[in-house]
Amino acid sequence: MAAELAVAAxxxxxxxxxxxxxxxxxxxxxxxxTGIGTGVAEMGIGSAAxxxxxxxxDMFGLALLFTVIPETIVxxxxxxALLLLFV
Amino acid sequence: MPKQxxxxxxxxSRDQMVPVVAELYRHNxxxxxxYVDSGAEGYExxxxxxxxxxxxEKSADLIKIRVITNAVSISADDVxxxxxxxxxxxxxxxxxxxxxxxxEVEELTGRRSKLEAREKExxxxxxxxxxxxxxxxxxxxxxxxxxxxxxxxxxSREIVLHVPHEMHISKKEGKNxxxxxxxxxxxxxxxxxxxxxxxxxxxxxxDSGSAxxxxxxxxxxxxALKNEILEINTKLEDLKKNHASxxxxxxxLLRAEVDQTEAPLRFATTKQTFVAEGWVPTDRxxxxxxxxxxxxxxxxxxxxxxxxxxxxxxxVEYNNPDFAKPTQVLMDVYSRPRYTEVDPTLMxxxxxxxxxxxxxxxxxxxxxxxxxxxxxRRFLKGEEGRQLLDVLRNASISSIFFGIIFSEFxxxxxxxxxxxxxxxxxxxxxxxxxxxxxxxxVLSIWIGVxxxxxxRVLGIYNHAKQDHGHHRTLAVMANFGWLAVMxxxxxxxxxxxxxxxxxxxxxxxxxxxxxxxxFGLNVGHAISLVLILAxxxxxxxxxxxxxIELPTIVSHVxxxxxxxxxxLSSVAIAMVVNFMSITMFIEPQxxxxxxxxxxxxxxxxxxxxxxxxxxxxxxxLGGGLHSIRLHxxxxxxxxYKGGGKKYVPFGMNRRFTEE
Numbered sequence: 208m209a210a211e212l213a214v215a216a217x218x219x220x221x222x223x224x225x226x227x228x229x230x231x232x233x234x235x236x237x238x239x240x241t242g243i244g245t246g247v248a249e250m251g252i253g254s255a256a257x258x259x260x261x262x263x264x265d266m267f268g269l270a271l272l273f274t275v276i277p278e279t280i281v282x283x284x285x286x287x288a289l290l291l292l293f294v
Numbered sequence: 295m296p297k298q299x300x301x302x303x304x305x306x307s308r309d310q311m312v313p314v315v316a317e318l319y320r321h322n323x324x325x326x327x328x329y330v331d332s333g334a335e336g337y338e339x340x341x342x343x344x345x346x347x348x349x350x351e352k353s354a355d356l357i358k359i360r361v362i363t364n365a366v367s368i369s370a371d372d373v374x375x376x377x378x379x380x381x382x383x384x385x386x387x388x389x390x391x392x393x394x395x396x397x398e399v400e401e402l403t404g405r406r407s408k409l410e411a412r413e414k415e416x417x418x419x420x421x422x423x424x425x426x427x428x429x430x431x432x433x434x435x436x437x438x439x440x441x442x443x444x445x446x447x448x449x450s451r452e453i454v455l456h457v458p459h460e461m462h463i464s465k466k467e468g469k470n471x472x473x474x475x476x477x478x479x480x481x482x483x484x485x486x487x488x489x490x491x492x493x494x495x496x497x498x499x500x501d502s503g504s505a506x507x508x509x510x511x512x513x514x515x516x517x518a519l520k521n522e523i524l525e526i527n528t529k530l531e532d533l534k535k536n537h538a539s540x541x542x543x544x545x546x547l548l549r550a551e552v553d554q555t556e557a558p559l560r561f562a563t564t565k566q567t568f569v570a571e572g573w574v575p576t577d578r579x580x581x582x583x584x585x586x587x588x589x590x591x592x593x594x595x596x597x598x599x600x601x602x603x604x605x606x607x608x609x610v611e612y613n614n615p616d617f618a619k620p621t622q623v624l625m626d627v628y629s630r631p632r633y634t635e636v637d638p639t640l641m642x643x644x645x646x647x648x649x650x651x652x653x654x655x656x657x658x659x660x661x662x663x664x665x666x667x668x669x670x671r672r673f674l675k676g677e678e679g680r681q682l683l684d685v686l687r688n689a690s691i692s693s694i695f696f697g698i699i700f701s702e703f704x705x706x707x708x709x710x711x712x713x714x715x716x717x718x719x720x721x722x723x724x725x726x727x728x729x730x731x732x733x734x735x736v737l738s739i740w741i742g743v744x745x746x747x748x749x750r751v752l753g754i755y756n757h758a759k760q761d762h763g764h765h766r767t768l769a770v771m772a773n774f775g776w777l778a779v780m781x782x783x784x785x786x787x788x789x790x791x792x793x794x795x796x797x798x799x800x801x802x803x804x805x806x807x808x809x810x811x812x813f814g815l816n817v818g819h820a821i822s823l824v825l826i827l828a829x830x831x832x833x834x835x836x837x838x839x840x841x842i843e844l845p846t847i848v849s850h851v852x853x854x855x856x857x858x859x860x861x862l863s864s865v866a867i868a869m870v871v872n873f874m875s876i877t878m879f880i881e882p883q884x885x886x887x888x889x890x891x892x893x894x895x896x897x898x899x900x901x902x903x904x905x906x907x908x909x910x911x912x913x914x915l916g917g918g919l920h921s922i923r924l925h926x927x928x929x930x931x932x933x934y935k936g937g938g939k940k941y942v943p944f945g946m947n948r949r950f951t952e953e
Contacts, residue, residue: 268627272926275919283852285859286735293731
């Protein structure tokens with residue numbers, strides 16, 4: 208009986224640990240994939256923005272702004288990761 | 295609201311033009327509306343004016359000055375205003391000193407460009423000679439034969455020629471360089487063999503002596519040329535030092551004179567009279583009118599023409615209290631407000647530092663940025679640079695304030711001081727208290743809801759002010775509809791689940807006493823349904839297509855979560871840097887010091903400094919860009935159009951000259 212209880216306790220501990228690991232994995236995937244998404248989106252905007260700035264330096268502010276617009280995607284990923292880890 | 299403007303019409307006889315233009319220029323208030331010769335009503339028979347006398351000489355002088363300032367690369371922003379000299383003094387100085395100075399600069403720059411051309415030429419020669427460096431033969435010997443041909447070039451492999459010839463080969467970096475002399479009559483055979491071996495021909499330079507000697511000679515000559523260029527540059531630098539303030543003063547004086555002589559090009563004139571139209575801030579109309587009448591001894595007619603907001607494009611000048619003025623630079627990056635629009639500069643000047651502080655709330659980083667904002671002042675002398683630094687200063691003060699609230703100093707908790715309200719320290723064993731992430735998230739959502747509501751309310755105000763008739767009602771209702779949908783969604787969330795820091799409406803009476811009839815919904819859900827449906831109806835009445843934009847309500851509000859997310863990532867980086875440098879490198883070595891230990895401690899210090907420098911840079915980018923983006927994308931799209939014309943008064947702010 209005592210041995211069975213001990214086994215159950217270690218099982219529970221390992222299940223909890225693996226759940227924690229899953230959470231961490233999920234958080235990592237959330238940030239990583241959204242980061243890739245943001246990168247892909249900013250790729251096109253960034254190159255176009257640099258072109259526009261090369262033509263007309265006054266565009267710098269707007270160009271920078273357009274470039275950071277897809278940043279929202281990775282922010283959502285970061286929010287999800289934080290919620291997974293800490294809530 | 296932008297500054298109120300009045301349209302001023304000035305009419306006078308042509309001989310009064312000079313004093314009137316001078317007076318307008320002195321006031322620096324009159325935004326000239328350029329006269330276009332399009333036969334507008336009331337302007338029949340008018341023509342665009344001609345420049346005042348002396349215009350071409352003065353422009354020529356101005357061009358000379360600009361040539362000099364370009365040659366020695368001075369700009370007015372680099373020169374401190376020490377003493378401004380009077381115009382007469384400067385005028386005589388220009389006549390006396392400018393021509394010799396001009397000659398000197400012209401001579402120096404002319405010589406410099408000649409020397410630079412020669413240097414390039416020699417460098418080209420060296421490039422051509424380089425492949426021949428290992429050929430010991432006098433290069434002269436390869437030219438001037440009638441029966442022999444000499445060629446040089448690269449080969450991919452070695453060859454054997456069955457023709458009488460003389461050949462030199464040098465092998466370098468896996469390439470065979472070859473020079474061959476052969477009888478001209480056997481040309482076809484030689485060329486065929488070479489072609490098979492992948493021959494790339496290069497010309498043989500016309501030079502005497504061996505290539506190596508020539509190259510050394512040219513190198514020496516280039517060094518001499520470089521010295522001479524350096525000498526000229528120091529001379530130009532001396533000139534710049536001695537004459538900088540004189541040159542910028544000259545430039546300013548002449549620019550003022552050229553501006554004035556060319557002003558009539560923007561007026562409407564007949565043979566005897568001229569008419570100028572333009573804009574003056576309403577509170578300055580009386581001053582300008584009186585002084586114009588005084589300057590023209592009463593022989594002038596000045597009147598205020600009623601403004602037609604529909605058709606006139608009124609120039610826009612900001613009208614902000616002093617502390618909000620630096621923020622105008624952030625507005626100009628986006629777009630200047632229109633004349634009839636609410637100018638959001640004041641709101642940004644308050645909210646932007648708040649967002650920045652919430653993201654980068656750290657006393658240490660705040661202090662670094664504050665020092666940066668004052669230290670860079672020395673290097674940035676232009677108007678816009680100053681304004682940006684002022685924005686940075688305000689932001690860093692806010693960052694220090696929130697650093698105290700969050701109890702953070704370079705990622706460490708401030709000793710003996712617990713965070714007020716919420717903690718952002720990720721590792722609880724150091725901060726005593728774990729991070730309050732759910733609360734912070736909900737707080738940022740509240741900020742978003744408040745910010746967007748403010749934007750929509752301003753949108754209602756703008757539409758009520760700018761639009762007319764039926765369209766106005768629809769536009770106002772649509773903005774109201776967006777608000778209704780947003781708050782409807784919020785009420786639905788409150789009625790469904792309890793969220794920290796938000797009202798809990800789950801306890802409201804259920805819709806029906808029997809659960810299956812009411813679907814488990816309560817009164818809150820009913821209210822939210824009404825709000826959302828009414829909102830969508832209002833939006834669709836203005837434009838049906840707008841309905842597909844409905845998801846942006848959620849995404850825009852959630853976008854404010856970046857305030858917490860970006861802030862936490864910066865806290866995390868700071869903590870990682872601290873952990874690496876102190877816990878991993880410095881602390882274990884301090885326990886028993888050794889020579890190696892000292893080196894490891896130094897490495898730890900380098901990691902600390904570099905890591906925090908990097909995080910500061912990221913903090914400016916993250917804090918600055920994300921806060922301004924929340925304004926531009928989430929806030930401005932609700933009400934702001936922009937595209938106003940900049941108010942450019944005729945005149946200048948004199949820095950180096952006096953009247």
